[in-house]
Amino acid sequence: MARVCVFDVNETLLDLGALDPHFERAFGDAGVRRLWFSQVLQSAFVATITGAYSDFGEVGSAALAMVAERQGLELSGEDRQRILGGMRELPPHPEAAESLEQLRDAGLRLATLTNSTQQVAEAQMENSGLRDYFEQILSADAVERLKPAPEPYHMAAQSLGVEVEEVRLVAAHAWDVAGALRAGCAAAFVARPGMVLDPLVERPDVVGADLREVADRIIERDAG
Numbered sequence: 001m002a003r004v005c006v007f008d009v010n011e012t013l014l015d016l017g018a019l020d021p022h023f024e025r026a027f028g029d030a031g032v033r034r035l036w037f038s039q040v041l042q043s044a045f046v047a048t049i050t051g052a053y054s055d056f057g058e059v060g061s062a063a064l065a066m067v068a069e070r071q072g073l074e075l076s077g078e079d080r081q082r083i084l085g086g087m088r089e090l091p092p093h094p095e096a097a098e099s100l101e102q103l104r105d106a107g108l109r110l111a112t113l114t115n116s117t118q119q120v121a122e123a124q125m126e127n128s129g130l131r132d133y134f135e136q137i138l139s140a141d142a143v144e145r146l147k148p149a150p151e152p153y154h155m156a157a158q159s160l161g162v163e164v165e166e167v168r169l170v171a172a173h174a175w176d177v178a179g180a181l182r183a184g185c186a187a188a189f190v191a192r193p194g195m196v197l198d199p200l201v202e203r204p205d206v207v208g209a210d211l212r213e214v215a216d217r218i219i220e221r222d223a224g
Helices: 016-027 032-049 056-071 077-089 096-105 118-128 150-160 174-183 211-222
Strands: 004-007 110-114 136-139 167-171 186-190 206-208
Touching (some): 016 077, 032 056, 056 077, 077 118, 096 211, 118 136, 150 174
Parallel strands (some): 004 110, 110 136, 186 206
16 A cells, blocks of 8 residues: 655654753753653643643643753743754754655655644754655644644544545654554654654554664555
């Protein structure tokens, strides 16, 4: 089946490690960046499970305040802006452009689906130089339900004019893979360092250490 490849953005295509110098400056420890993003995800999941909604930017800002409070720090407005504004300027992972070009040359349709707002998602793709690879930039904000709730995946299929089973979600997060599979999509897992699959969830049929490996395996299964 020639599926549409729909990519998660943060950590899958773009490198959050670029924020580390900002966290080093603000907290004296670049490792706090991981604590912050974990809190972002936890807060987003709580909102989704309980039926509330805040956009991903609001969630990111609130999570930053929580982490600062835990660290006993009061962030300056400059440090806050450097971190939150830096999300718009994340660089792509080194193999991203080559892998996307390979998929496009194989005749596959490409789009993105992120929890970030539409404005941030568009800025991220323009600033990373990846925008031209994608026919659509999609945001879960359009349905006011964040991934891994089923609505964003269904919205993506509808927007792309295909059935949900014709979508393959590509992500470096086990929770995103789980959401896609349980919404009826296929999935591909990018097993970046520290990222592992959830043993309670069906294993996707495509797994690779980076986007290059994932692209090769998607082409074997989905192209033609």
